[in-house]
Amino acid sequence: MKTKCIALAVAASLPALALAQVSDNAVRIGVLTDMSGAYSDLSGAGAVEAAKMAIEDFKAKEKPGFAVELVSADHQNKADLSSNKAREWFDRDKVDVITELVTTSTALAVMKVAKEKNKLALISGAASTRITNEDCNDVTVHWTYDTYAVANGTAKAVVQQGGKSWYFITADYAFGHSLEKDSSGVVQANGGKVLGAVRHPFPGADFSSFLLKAQSSGAQVIGLANAGTDTMNSIKQAAEFGVTPKQSLAGLLMFITDIHALGLKTTQNMYLTEGFYWDLDAETRAWSKRYFERMKKMPTMIQAGMYSAVSHYLKAVKAVNSDDTQKVMAQMKKTPVNDFFARNGRIRDDGRMVHDMYLMHVKKPDDSKYAWDYYTVKQTIPAAEAFQPLSVSRCPLIRKSAS
């Protein structure tokens, strides 16, 4: 009782001393990502490095009165492993925010733990729109992109170019289904027709059978609702079996590392939607060059998005001088996001960070003048149009505030 009284007295005198309210005067950021599996190139060590860069820059520029620490771990794309790690980090290691989380299943698992412990989750790598719809909560921000945004950009552009009839080759798990569903919606909304879909086991190596089905469907466009090596092998084998160029392919989720790995000869003339490209302007080039010096490759949107998310978070912590989850979240939502990565960005109440997206056209080998010169920007999709509108949101937080 006595000690409690003293503690209360000390606590009461704290504001007078103007001490930071950041718990034990340190902010701890946990980067949980795929360090060794199928997504380790487009996220992985590069995402950890981007987070480190954000912390270094924040310390150098803002000179905070608290320490910033980073921990990272490999979630191996497993949901159970991710939620265990999240618990360990939140409970034992006093981590304030867990970030990155490529692969939807791991993101959904960590979001739940974060909600339970009242800590933050900043998602960059995961794709499914479930994160800000059915499974949304008030401690999560979905930063970089989602299946709606990429489908919206690419599918719309392809339909408008005359690709009216579609057939999907879909990875048979939550992400693939989500991508197929969102893309079909966009195709139909723009006057296109979906002739059918085939679901392939994940991960796959041989796509020839599925391509043959797509070929016999007679569709003008074959939509690839998969990612990573699955998409790459589909594209490569489509050329081998003469599917392309008679029918065209639409890679619904592709990253610059995929283009780099496949080469321009195979990927030329494809459309894809990105949240970021290193060669957009002086600002993106300057940051990407710094990144390149460290990683020896150009950043994907997931990696660039990591920097943006971590910076925004740290600035919010400094502004409210606290690492209290709700206070920081309120500050983050209040502040617009404008940096080298995000243009016209803001965080909506469903946790979606909306920002400008870009419809890209992959260059022909002859048009590529220097290393990593892969895209022409066809169209900037404004933040307000790029993401799923709130009017059709399935997120309980939105429906509550609307009614």
Place this chain on the structure above:
Amino acid sequence: MTDFFGIPLPALFGQLVLGLVNGCFYAVLSLGLAVIFGMLNIINFAHGALYMVGAMLAWMILEYLGLGYWWSLLLAPLAVGLVGIAIERLLLRRLYQLDHLYGLLLTFGLALMIEGLFRDLYGVAGLPYAIPDELSGAIGLGFMFLPKYRAWVIFASLAVCLGTWYLIEKTRLGAYLRAATENPKLTQAFGINVPLLVMLTYGFGVGLAGLAGVLAAPTSQVGALMGSNLIITVFAVVVIGGMGSILGSVLTGLGLGLVEGLTKVVYPEASATVVFIIMAGVLMVRPAGLFGREK
């Protein structure tokens, strides 16, 4: 058979041909495993990793030495074979008097290390390897366009399988090998260098994995994880065929490729699982596998 109603025959034939192509990869890989198991009693978990090394070597030979596909087809399996010989001499040899499990654990550890090394060096997105000019293009079969390269895969794999079968079943060297498998002590007493035979067998077995890797390189992205995705299925093939049975592993490999092709017509979602369902069924009825003998 009513399942096939509504599926046009050309599409069915097309899928069967593609199944045969995949079956060829299964056959060459499981053949190597069967040869190694038959001779060394080692369950070679490093097989998938060495298959990947074969493909990576093909890429390296082109990238660093500027030599094309046909050179790779010769050099990469040889190099993988030499790696295998080194593994056998330095590591596996020490485990023969122990339980099977130790060989399995050692080769599994090796597989993780080899894959980790290549992942660290080249990432997982994979590297592109083009189809050689002589084999690009397609052959019209009436019901489908079969890329020439896939036809070549079928031809090359069947030739390799047949050659291996002939070598082991019909030649003097093969007779020594079979004798050494049956009774190593007695064979040694006849003045045959059994340890040398064992070493060469392992080198040959993993060389086959390397060859399959080179054959696969132009058909998919060449990357560190390509072996680990395939090897589990190949183990199922070996188990179904009967551990150590040469002809069994080849026939099962081809057969299961066809079954997988059919599954892709009827219910594609199950195409990755069907091999394991068959495995479970076969093990219940014939625990030694379709072509295996009870020991």
